[in-house]
Amino acid sequence: MTLSAEQELLAPITLRSELPAETLREMYHYMALARALDERMWLLNRAGKAPFVISCQGHEAAQVGAAFALQRGKDFTLPYYRGLASVLVMGMTPTEVMLALFARAADPSSGGRQMPAHYGSRRLKIVTQSSPVGTQIAHAAGISLAEKIKGGDAVAWTSFGEGTTSQGDFHEALNLAAVHRLPAIFQCENNEYAISVPIRQQMAVNSVADRALAYGMPGVSVDGTDLLAVYEVTRRAVERARRGDGPTLIEARVVRLTAHSSDDNDRTYRPQRELRSLRQHDPLARFVAYLHDHDLLSEAEAQELRAQIAAEVDAATEAAEQAALPDPETLADHVYGS
Ligand SMILES: Cc1ncc(C[n+]2csc(CCOP(=O)(O)OP(=O)(O)O)c2C)c(N)n1
Ligand SMILES: [Mg+2]
Numbered sequence: 603m604t605l606s607a608e609q610e611l612l613a614p615i616t617l618r619s620e621l622p623a624e625t626l627r628e629m630y631h632y633m634a635l636a637r638a639l640d641e642r643m644w645l646l647n648r649a650g651k652a653p654f655v656i657s658c659q660g661h662e663a664a665q666v667g668a669a670f671a672l673q674r675g676k677d678f679t680l681p682y683y684r685g686l687a688s689v690l691v692m693g694m695t696p697t698e699v700m701l702a703l704f705a706r707a708a709d710p711s712s713g714g715r716q717m718p719a720h721y722g723s724r725r726l727k728i729v730t731q732s733s734p735v736g737t738q739i740a741h742a743a744g745i746s747l748a749e750k751i752k753g754g755d756a757v758a759w760t761s762f763g764e765g766t767t768s769q770g771d772f773h774e775a776l777n778l779a780a781v782h783r784l785p786a787i788f789q790c791e792n793n794e795y796a797i798s799v800p801i802r803q804q805m806a807v808n809s810v811a812d813r814a815l816a817y818g819m820p821g822v823s824v825d826g827t828d829l830l831a832v833y834e835v836t837r838r839a840v841e842r843a844r845r846g847d848g849p850t851l852i853e854a855r856v857v858r859l860t861a862h863s864s865d866d867n868d869r870t871y872r873p874q875r876e877l878r879s880l881r882q883h884d885p886l887a888r889f890v891a892y893l894h895d896h897d898l899l900s901e902a903e904a905q906e907l908r909a910q911i912a913a914e915v916d917a918a919t920e921a922a923e924q925a926a927l928p929d930p931e932t933l934a935d936h937v938y939g940s
Contacts, residue, residue, distance in 0.1 A: 611822045611838050611850065621830070623898050629670060629829060630893060631907060633662040633886050636687035638911045639696055642919060643703055643718075647864045651923075652703050656719045657860040658686035660827075661791050663885030664854035665761070666691055667832030668789055671840050672759055678745050680729045680738040680760035683719040684791065688761065693726045696914055700922030707928040714928045715936070736762060736771035739788065743775040746784035746849070757785040757843040759836075764810050764853075765796020776851065780817040783848035787839045790851065791826060793858035798871040814851040826854030827885040830892075857883050 636658050646652035658665065661684050669691035672679065681688045686699065698710050702721070705714035711722040711730050722730025729745070731738040742760035749756050766772060767790060779786045790810045794801040807813065814821025820842075824835045832854055839850035857880040861868040868877075893899035899907075 664826035696918035785843035
């Protein structure tokens with residue numbers, strides 16, 4: 603008997619131990635690297651050196667889990683502004699991330715033009731988002747349509763927050779992708795806030811995944827602090843997309859461990875006890891505990907890895923700080939109708 607698409611995606615996740623230990627340690631490396639870079643960016647912002655930070659903290663497992671199910675250099679990634687961990691897995695280097703933060707000429711995302719966290723790299727097939735939230739969802743539908751027309755089997759993976767699913771772009775993109783059975787994966791990272799607006803004032807459905815039914819595609823809700831669960835759900839969605847069975851909507855339920863951005867003061871709308879309780883669900887701590895429990899990473903190895911990451915973050919910061927700013931002569935380059 604063949605399982606229906608939804609049943610197949612929701613089938614119990616039993617493959618955890620089948621991933622090699624080396625892959626699991628690599629996953630942890632990317633989560634820890636994303637966290638360390640993110641924390642450094644906040645320090646640089648508070649020291650007056652970086653204009654703006656918008657954090658990935660609490661979303662790392664959802665992003666690393668998903669990105670490990672994609673094929674680097676083949677699949678298209680259209681991340682939103684919290685997508686630091688996803689772009690690192692897809693091949694963006696810490697130095698490239700810092701070049702964008704400092705608006706340097708060599709920033710691969712925009713040559714120092716865009717706000718930080720608008721990740722893009724032609725080399726890595728990472729497509730930068732516009733600042734109006736949700737535009738990348740329609741771009742992902744368009745790219746997957748082009749891929750289908752060309753007869754390729756790459757997928758377009760895009761991410762966005764739950765607040766963004768109230769935008770028309772979300773509706774139009776999912777509808778188009780379902781009608782044409784496009785190889786697209788829509789990952790909603792639901793952290794239950796859109797800046798200061800809690801989810802209950804944003805939508806009347808229980809789960810963003812419920813919305814998939816209305817478009818005619820499978821929708822799956824997964825604990826986004828569980829790296830391996832997100833990996834497995836995304837792996838199944840990628841398989842579906844590559845064999846021509848169409849798109850999937852994945853809701854990864856995550857925690858936002860910081861204020862919305864470096865320009866936001868969440869103490870005005872979020873009780874501190876709520877934040878304290880969310881810290882109990884820190885995906886990084888959860889994955890370290892998993893690795894320890896399964897004898898996959900000793901305390902000494904974890905310490906060594908953290909030291910190596912700290913050195914990597916230092917080197918990236920230094921290299922980017924010393925890199926050249928864009929030449930003022932290039933100010934009007936790429937500006938339409940200047
Ligand atoms: C079209 C549009 N409306 C409003 C904004 C301002 N804005 C930036 S981020 C954001 C919140 C988005 O929330 P969500 O989609 O849940 O993502 P999160 O930041 O929580 O990860 C808003 C309203 C914007 N950038 N674009
Ligand atoms: Mg949100």
